[in-house]
Amino acid sequence: MLESLEKIKREALEALDSVQDEAALEGWRTTFLGRSSTLMLSLKQLGSLSAQERPKAGQAANEVKQALEAALEGRKAALSQQRLQQSLGAERLDVTLPGRTIPLGRLHPITQTMRRINAIFAEMGFQVYRSRDVETDEYNFQLLNIPRHHPARDMQDTFYIDDGTKESSVLLRTQTSPGQIHAMREFAAQDPKNPPPVRIILPGMCYRYEQVTARSEIQFTQVEGLAVGEYITFGDLKGTLTDFAQRFFNADVRTRFRASHFPFTEPSAEMDVECFVCHGAGCSVCKHTGWLEILGSGMVHPTVLRNGGYDPGRHSGFAFGMGPERLTMLRYRIEDIRYFWRNDLRFLEQF
Amino acid sequence: MKVPISWLKDFVNLDGISIEELAHALTMAGLEVEEIEYVGLPMPTGRQITKLSGIAWDREKIVVGEIREVLPHSNADRLVLCRLFDGQKEHTVLTGAPNLFEFKGRGELKKPLKVAYAKEGAEIYDGHQPGFQKTTLKRAKIRGVESYSMVCSEKELGISEEHEGILFLGADAKAGMLLADYMGDAVFNIAITPNIARDANIYGVAREVAALTGRKLKAMPVKVKANGPTIKGKVKIEIQEPELNPRFVLGLIKDIEIKPSPDWVQRRLRLAGMRPINNIVDATNYAMLELGEPLHAFDYDVLVERAGGKAPTIITRLTKKGEKLTTLDGIERKLDEFTVLVCDTAGSLSIAGVMGGAETEVTEKTRNVLLEGAAWNFINIRKTLSAQRFSSEAAYRFSRGVHPAMAPRGIRRSLDLMRQWSGGVVNQGLVDKYPRPEKPSVVEIGPEDARRWLGVELSAREMAAILRRSEFQVQTKGKKLMVTSPDYRLDIGEGVVGKADLMEEIARIYGYEKIAATRLRDEIPPQQSNHTLEIEERIRDLLARMGLQEIITYRLTTGEQEAQRLPVGIAPDDKPYVRLLNPISQDRVVLRKSLLASVLEIVERNASLRERIAVFELGPIFHASEAGPLPDELQRLVLAISGPRGMSNWDGAETTPFDFYDIKGMVTNLLNGLGLWDLHYEVGEHPSFHPGKCSKVMHGEQQLGVFGELHPQVQTQYDLGSHPVEAASVNLDLLYEFVPERFDSEPVPAYPPVLEDLAVVVNEGTPAGQVEMLIRQTGGKLLTGLSLFDVYRGEQIGVGKKSLAYQLTYQHPERTLTDEEVAKLRERIVKRLEQELGAQLRS
């Protein structure tokens, strides 16, 4: 009995070695472990053995059965592993073929720059205030301390709207500053005797009577800022705008403030930042000066404060203005300002 | 304004300060040096202060030479040979300079001619090329004579455009000296902003340099040697409009001889950007450039003649109606009634402060010169300039304001220069009418002002010291300063404005860089939300998420350009355009009325480059308003899509083109994304769209927008390619009113839904929207989802019919629906469709 069991085991394992697929494996199982297999028949015959022989033979038969079952499982796993390997090999892709292009919507680069500027100032408590494109001469110039025929008007060539008069009083705003007056008046009206502090930025489209070239456009965006309160100094102007530059460009960028002139601020300053391309050493981007002109700023002129409903004896403030196109051009080294409104998708899709 | 460094040095010592340091100091203080033009002095390498141009004279190769003899050339009449000593040895130099011919064949010159000598290999400008082009001197044989060096003209050295003859140097030039050391120069081009109009002259810039560097400023050169008789009785002045002409001053010089100015004067004028004319005109220009007071020279004898031999009277008055004047440039000018004229008893002589008349100008024959210096209202000068479309150095200064105190100063300076350069005799005294004396402004300031405006702690003494450097008179009263402005400044106001003006002056001289940067410590204002901006930004994000590219277009266009969005023969609306009074180009003359037209232009521009286009723009259109002078600015959104829906790929994935239902889907998505669910769609009518493929999207009774496929005729009016363009236009002003601030979310159902398909056959003419509406109405709350998944037409269902297949989702929030409940609901839906639409259930 024991011998025949040993033989069964040997023959079965030998046969298993040559099994190469699932069907053959099933055949093997029927042959060696099925109901009518020699092993199973042997197990049935156990009853005919003597009480002494029975346990030993029973144990041996069971061991053989377990060994064969284990071998079966092992073979099964090996076969399935083998099949997986084959199919993995067959499913090999050319991974260097291009991925499918998914249409990606993007925002215009100027919108992206505007959002960055808005976000940085929002964190400093500046809220967005918007006003109209078409303005009166009074708001665009006169209330900002630029009377008619004033030399400062030379700095801003203006598109006037045909309002039927010879000296039109309606124009396309040349700056977003008229919004400063609108905003101050709106806030001051809330409590004329004790007007609340102002901290706003004014983004928007502006227009100048200029030939369109690689450097100048008839239509351009501007972001102005205005802070008015009782304790606002030129030092605060420097600090706030330096904070902005360090957020917008990089944390260790240096700034410098040059004296300048704008009719609606005094003292006025231009802010330069150290060229982020050459770090101040001089390169073609900064015209070899190491500095990039970024924005104009200054302390709000007393006349403008007064026109806005604030008492220049008690209130002070600063204002600044910058051009998102210029900031975008510097940041991405764009050589031609005309790209922005031309909207060639090959340009826009780079951002 | 052009400022030669050599001229500045007349008034302030610049030893130990480099040109670049000086340019930097001026720029930081608000006198922006836009360019440094080098005329011989060495140019810096590496980092620059500003834009650089010009030429540096080679320190070894361009020296002072001394011509000892001028010899004729044996076979060229137009050339001479010079025997020239360069400090070390003699050379023979070949030249064609006509101003050497007079010395030809005179043998050894008693007074050798001092010239600029360029040796072999020196870099100079090419005198024969137009403009300034650099060239290097090379050895050559010209007409049998070996040539390797040259004597230079002003042009070759970059001093001016003068190339008629060579440059002669003063007797003080020593042969062998480096020319750069002898006369090398640099010219600053300074941008003069309106607040520093007082600095539009050499002396003004020197004054700034002195204040900024703490150096001493030399006295203003206003002394005149007057050896003639008194001017009294020789001329009278009558001012009719003192507000426009607060001061008028005349001086007289007699027995002058008109001739060219000295070489150094001509050179200086050229460096400063003016053309030398003759000694008298040059003396007026020189004094103007130096002190800032524009002057005008009359031929005194012509004036006497016009006065019938008597002492002339100079009258300043407004133009009479229709009055004309022929100016120096030979143009007969029509004048406006606000223009001030300088006249005599016989008529008008010149346009005040702007341009002289032809008749009384200085000519070759002039012997006696009456010199005018005046003060004019600068606003009035500006009006005249813009009316006459004219500009000049004098007008530039008068139109920015010149203090009346400068008038006699300018005259004295100029008279003395005329005396020196023309041999004339200056009459003693001036005739001076000053009916509206300019009062100096007096402003009270103190340390608290510097603290409040600048954030700087300065003592009263420190503030006084700074202001005195800028020539303010300062009286201290305890901690208060009484500050009186100097008599050449018009820019210091009164009261709090004056304080701001002085704060600017203090900050500039103290130095912006010394003011510490601080953070705002003022109260933060009440924070408000910006509803429309927030919605706009959400719209941008939603559309970008749907794969659309944002564009920003010109808001200026033409009516013709915009008419292209409508089929030919369809008139645009009759609302008038907002029109520019002064357009700069023919294609930008009105403010747009159609954002669709702006967007289609961009689609057209890109259509030739790619098939798939999906863009949007958010922005205003402009309608002239009847209510007032300002137009209505209406916010609009336009979407436009065209071409394949997906991106083209190598395995030919989804490339079917966008159609009407894509744009509809986008509009729906967008509005849903903004929280607007209660929408319905009606057949739309819009001339830009295909009449059968146009819909409007409604929120209640309000039309939020219109969309559809571009009218085929419009499609061909643009160069748009073969794919139809689908577009939508949304009225944002209206949308802003309906976008909810918030909405309630719905819980996720805890019980399983029942899904069921339902296909019905209806007449072709039955709108799917109606079928859907009936299903929803009948399904009520239990029907939580409905989606159309198939539309079928074919023989199976018969001609004129269509089958709509929906998937329905039934769901009860609190329990699982039973099969009977669902079956009942379904039965009701089917019955309703049968009854109301004649629909048949498709099995």
Ligand SMILES: [Zn+2]
């Ligand atoms: Zn750089």
